[in-house]
Amino acid sequence: MSPEQALGRELDARTDIFSLGVVFHELLAGELPFPGANAIEVIDAILHRDPPPLARSGESLVPELQRVLKKMLAKDRAERYQTMRELGRDLDAIERRSGRAPVVPAPATNAVAVMTFTNITRDRGTDWLGTGIAETLTADLKRVEGLAVVARERIWEALRKLAGPAAAPDEALATRVGRELGARWVLSGAFQRLGDVVRVTARVTDVETAEIFALQDRIVAELSEGLRLDLGRVARGTQETHVVDAYEAFARGMLNLRLExxxxxxRAVLFFERAVALDPRYARAHLQLGSAYDVKAAYLVLPELHERALASFRRAIDLAPDLAVAWKEMGSALISLGREDEAIEAIGRALALDPADASAHSALARAYFVGKARWADAIAEYETALRLNPQAGWAALQLAHCAALMRDFVRGEAAARRAAALQEEMQSGKDGVVIVGAYMRLGHLAALQDRPEPALELFARELAFFDRVDHALRDRSRIELHQRIGAAHLRLGHAAEAQAAFDVAVSGFDERLRLGADDPFTRFYVAGVHALRGEPEQALAGLAKAAKMRRRFTIERARIEPEFDSLRDDRRFQDVLASA
Structure with a gap:
């Protein structure tokens, strides 16, 4: 019974949170939080007494759990968690902070992962067929009623983590991949091309029993029968092609897109352009051409390429309106163009078609994050994406940034550590994108808690990682990193080191401008450099330009980020904030 229930007031969902808090307290402490010899004493305790602290005070997590319980059992419901989702986020953060190994998802009842087929001929020029077969099977299997199909990018990343993407998929590896991805079955196989004839042999590995059964020729139909699923009214539609040369160009494009x-x-762009030229009705080729344009546009900061991506996504949707990933990718391009409301609508269409698509939840989170500056909503969607795909490193990285902006250090550090582990494994959760910046985000969180020395150690780890990878965002990320390095040195009184780091950030930005690459995020960091160096004119000019490109996101960050503290009393700075 909650206090408001005891007083006969109107009830809402927060009463349930109080009741759940009572159950949690009894589970953790072994006693009720509001004891009494009779009902009158219990009600009096509920209304006027605080519950006793948790008895197992020797455990490291008790203070954090005590804080959660105190909030659940607050007398005033306005001081409680307002939703179960909010409570769940804090409990998830505590679990991650505990250092326990993440829970590996149990295999779904009917989930299948399709691995790239092995080329058993000596002609490496036909390797593209293995990718093409896997992509086609994945698309066809998505039409099988009652079957969940693991996204191909997740399989690629799992292979890279476990054995390298070029590893031959034997039975043992298939079982490991299935367990990593939470799949019930893994479909793998080989092909042999002899002139114009291609012979395909496929097999399915049952992850739980390691049983293998072979499939030939009409793979999808036989797979459906072997798994006792209802193939239903399966139609090829226009996602695929019957033009062999277009099929080859598409498969080669996918191979190149994943080389990152x-x-x-x-090369991926050229192959996809060739595929759609050869077959203008090839929906998945239009989709992947748009994705390649969009990734390239993000790297080079070319809005024209985002517009070209949109045209490709719209063409894919015209040909295949139920292609969920096309709606999601279109939403991502719209976010980059600052059209957040349209983006949210498009991503909503994607989620209506496929509610369990982790990448769609991640895209929606980004719309809330950089488009609407709604940090809490973005956190909820990023955490959903990570629950659906625990290897989504990019989602973990962005979750850490959102948590930093909300000064939620427990959640932020847990997400950043997770992102750092996935960064080392090159697990981003998105084709064509490698994750960078996780150590920088950890350092950022340390700096916000006034721990500049550990922050500098983490920044140094990020610099070392930059030197090991060829990443298209590396030069852009270096600008933010050196701004943060300079700020940490400045906090420690290291003026010369701070100035050197700031100079690297500004010179890197100037070089990007010379090459025509201008974006609001980098401008924001360089404006912060000028503010930290005591150059208010340059800082305000840069901030105003960043706000013109991405207003809400820029202004909401400027309100709270410490690099702009020297400008708080400046009327011009206040005018920029007031323009939101």
Missing amino acids: SYESLD
Whole structure:
């Protein structure tokens, strides 16, 4: 019974949170929080007494749990958690802070992962067929009623983590991949091309029993029968192609897209353009062409490429309106163009078609994050994405940033540590994108808690990581990193080191401008450099330009970020904030 219930007042969901708090307290402490010899004494305790502290005070997590329980059992319901989602986020953060290994998702009842098929001929020029077969099977299996299909990018990243993407998928590896991804079955196989004839052999590994059964020829239909699923009214539709040369170009494009370098991204664009030229009705080729344009646009800061991506996504949707990933990718491009309301609508269509798509939840989170500056809503969506795909490193990284902006250090550090582990494994959760910046985000969180020395150690780890990878966002990320390095040195009184770091940030930004790459995020960090160096004119000019490009996000961050503290009393700074 909650206090408001005891007083006969109107009830709402917060009463349930109080009741759940009573149960939690009894589970953790072994006694009720409001004891009494009779009902009158119990009600009096509920209304006027605080529950006793948790008895197991020797455990490191008790203070954090005590804080959660205190909030659940607050007498005034306005001081309680307002929703179960809010409570769940704090409990998740405590679990991650505990250092326990993350829980591996149990295999879904009907989930299948399709691995790239192995080329058993000596002609490496036909390797593209293995990718093409896997992509086509994945698309076809998504139409099988009652079957969940693991996204291909997740399989690629799992292989890279476990054995390297070029590893031959034997039975043992198939089982490991299935367990990593939470799949019930893994479909793998081989192909042999002899002139114009291609012979395909496929097998399904049952992850739980390690049982293997072979499949031939009409793979999808036989797979459906072997798994006792209802193929239902399956139609090929226009997602695929019957033009062999278009199919080859598409498969080669996918191979290059996943190599994650400038050069391979350019090749991917050329192959996808060839595929749609050869078959203008090839919906998935239009989709992947748009994705390649969009990734390239983000790296090079070219809005024209985002517009070109939108045209490709719209063409894919015209051809295949139920292609959920096309709606999601269109939403991502719209976010980059500052059209957040349209983006949220498009991503909503994607989630209506596929509610369990982690990347769609991540895209929605980004719309809330950089588009609407709604940090709490973004956190909720990023955490949903991570529950659906625990290897989504980019979602973990952005979650850490949102938590930092909300000064939620427990949640932020847990997410950043998770992102750092996935960064080392190159697990971003998105085709064509490698995660960078996790150590920088950990350092940022340390600096916000006035711990500049550990922050500098983490920044140094990020610099070392930059030197090990060829990442398209590396130069852009270096600007933020050196702004933060300079700020930490300044906090420690290291004027010369701070100035050197600031100079690197400004020179890097100037070089990007020379090359025509201008974005609001980098401008924001350089404006922070000028503010920290005591250059208010340059700081205000840069901040105003950043706000013109991405107003709400820029202004809400400027309100709270410490690098702008020297400008708080400046009327011009206040005018920029007032323009939100």
